[in-house]
Structures are given as structure tokens and as C-alpha cells.
Amino acid sequence: NAGVMQNPRHLVRRRGQEARLRCSPMKGHSHVYWYRQLPEEGLKFMVYLQKENIIDESGMPKERFSAEFPKEGPSILRIQQVVRGDSAAYFCASSPEVRASDTEAFFGQGTRLTVV
Amino acid sequence: GNSVTQMEGPVTLSEEAFLTINCTYTATGYPSLFWYVQYPGEGLQLLLKATKADDKGSNKGFEATYRKETTSFHLEKGSVQVSDSAVYFCALTPSGTYKYIFGTGTRLKVLA
Numbered sequence: 770n771a772g773v774m775q776n777p778r779h780l781v782r783r784r785g786q787e788a789r790l791r792c793s794p795m796k797g798h799s800h801v802y803w804y805r806q807l808p809e810e811g812l813k814f815m816v817y818l819q820k821e822n823i824i825d826e827s828g829m830p831k832e833r834f835s836a837e838f839p840k841e842g843p844s845i846l847r848i849q850q851v852v853r854g855d856s857a858a859y860f861c862a863s864s865p866e867v868r869a870s871d872t873e874a875f876f877g878q879g880t881r882l883t884v885v
Numbered sequence: 886g887n888s889v890t891q892m893e894g895p896v897t898l899s900e901e902a903f904l905t906i907n908c909t910y911t912a913t914g915y916p917s918l919f920w921y922v923q924y925p926g927e928g929l930q931l932l933l934k935a936t937k938a939d940d941k942g943s944n945k946g947f948e949a950t951y952r953k954e955t956t957s958f959h960l961e962k963g964s965v966q967v968s969d970s971a972v973y974f975c976a977l978t979p980s981g982t983y984k985y986i987f988g989t990g991t992r993l994k995v996l997a
Contacts, residue, residue, distance in 0.1 A: 773928065804985070811889065811974065811987035812929075828984075860929065868983040871917040871936040876929035 771796065773863050773877035774843075781883045782851045790846040790880045794863030801844045802874055803836060806858040818844060824867075851884045858882075887912045891975045891988035898965055898995050906960040906991050908949075908975035916977040918942075918951050918958040919985070923972045932960075932973070965995045 774793040782788050794801050799820050804812040805828075817825040818838035829836065833851075838844040848855055858881050862874035892907040910916065920932040920942070933942030935951035935958065942949050947962045958975060975988040 775928075802983070804987075809989065811976075811989045812985065813987070814984045817983065862929075864983075868978075870978040870980050870982055871934075873919070873931045873934070874983075874985075876921075878926070878928040 773798075773861055773875050775859075775861050775877035775880050777880060778878060779881050779883070781885060783885055784852060785850050788848040788851050788855070788882055788884075790848075790859050790861075790882070791843040792846070792861030792863075792877060793843040794861075795865075795875055798863035798865050798875070800864045800867055800874075801838050802862045802864075802868070803844075803846050804860045804862065806860065806879075808857070812860055815846075819867075848882075851882075853884050856882055856884045887916070887977065887979055887986045889975050889977055889986055889988035891973075891991055893989070894972075894992035896991060896993045898993070900967055900995055900997050901964045902995075904960070904962040904965045904969075904993070906973055906975075906993070908958045908960065908988060910956050910958065910975075910977050910986075912956075912977055912979055912986075914980045915953075916979045918949070919976040919978070920947070920949055920958070920960050921974040921976060921987075923974065923990075925971070929974065965993070967995045967997050969993060970995045 803815040815828040860879045864874045917936045919934045921929040933944040935942040938953035
């Protein structure tokens with residue numbers, strides 16, 4: 770049973786370009802969470818999605834960032850017009866149901882975005 | 886608000902040394918507490934967890950006890966191995982929510 774798959778592992782973008790990060794949850798999981806780790810900081814919640822629905826985007830920056838989880842295919846985190854401050858590691862996690870506070874979500878390896 | 890503070894790294898130890906990585910938290914109510922580990926080139930893996938006061942989580946020789954009186958969840962291992970070299974993250978989830986609150990991570994390097 771493959772784990773949470775994220776790609777690419779490393780992504781380099783020039784300022785002003787778009788970045789697309791993909792996350793395929795574990796088989797049987799329909800709940801996806803995105804976290805961002807800025808340099809020298811802990812992972813911070815960005816967004817929680819179910820298939821075709823954004824449930825909680827309270828951690829998403831108001832501009833340039835969007836996320837989707839279509840009926841078919843991976844979840845996508847899209848960053849438009851990237852800036853140097855977007856350089857970070859982006860982690861995706863999944864769970865079979867909405868995660869209860871005492872249960873775990875399963876994390877992918879992360880995508881390391883570098884904006885030059 | 887909710888937060889997690891863990892000791893800064895890197896921590897460098899010789900093989901078979903005793904390990905402690907400190908973690909303290911601030912939270913309302915009764916959060917669940919977690920330690921995650923990230924080995925080089927891999928994703929975060931759950932190492933252990935504790936969901937109520939005085940619970941002890943343990944796995945692979947690692948232990949941590951949920952201490953509500955000191956709001957701490959320190960990670961310990963009696964004898965580390967080179968293969969334990971990784972980044973360790975302390976995290977909490979407030980009761981009734983699904984979001985993790987992570988510490989900044991502590992890098993452990995074990996020398997042969």
C-alpha cells in the first residue's frame with residue numbers, strides 16, 4: 770500500500786512563475802491536508818480538503834495561493850506569481866476520515882520549493 | 886493560543902548515549918501530543934503519541950510521558966544508534982480539532 774505521494778520532490782521557480790505541487794493521498798483516503806514549513810519554523814496548517822470540497826482554508830495566504838482536490842486525480846496546491854518568501858517545504862497529509870484529534874494523518878515526503 | 890516549543894538543535898551524540906529532546910506546549914483544554922520523525926529523504930512518520938495526562942507513548946525504544954502539570958512531552962531514548970539520526974518534531978492537536986501544531990524540529994546526529 771503506497772503511502773502519500775508528493776511530486777515533484779524539488780521545484781525551482783523564478784520569481785513571477787507559477788508553482789504546482791501535487792499530492793496523491795494513501796489509497797482509501799479522501800481527506801487531504803497541506804502544511805508549509807518555512808525556514809527555521811515548524812510546519813503550519815494551510816488547508817484541508819475533501820474530494821471536490823475545500824473544508825478549511827484558514828491557513829492559506831489570501832492571495833496567489835489556491836488548492837483543489839478533484840474527483841479524479843491528485844490534490845494540487847497552486848502558487849501563482851511566486852516570490853522569494855514562498856520558498857519552503859510543502860507537506861501533504863491524508864486520512865481516511867476527518868482526522869480526530871487523537872488519531873494520526875499520514876504525511877508525504879514533501880516538496881521543497883525554491884524561488885530564485 | 887496553542888504552541889509547541891522544542892529544544893533547538895542540532896543535537897550530536899555518540900552511539901549508545903542517552904537522548905532527551907525537550908518539548909513543552911501551551912494549549913487550552915486537553916490536547917493530544919505527538920512525536921514525529923523525519924529520516925533523511927523521507928516524509929514525517931509518527932513515532933509515538935499520548936492522548937491524555939500521564940499517558941506514556943513508546944515505540945522503537947523511544948518514550949515520552951504526557952505531563953500536564955509541567956505541560957511537557959519530552960522524548961527520551963536510553964541508547965541511541967546511528968540509524969536514529971533524523972529530525973524530530975513535537976506536535977499537538979487541540980481536542981476537537983484536526984490541525985496539528987508543530988514545533989520547529991530538532992535535528993539529531995548520532996556518531997559511530
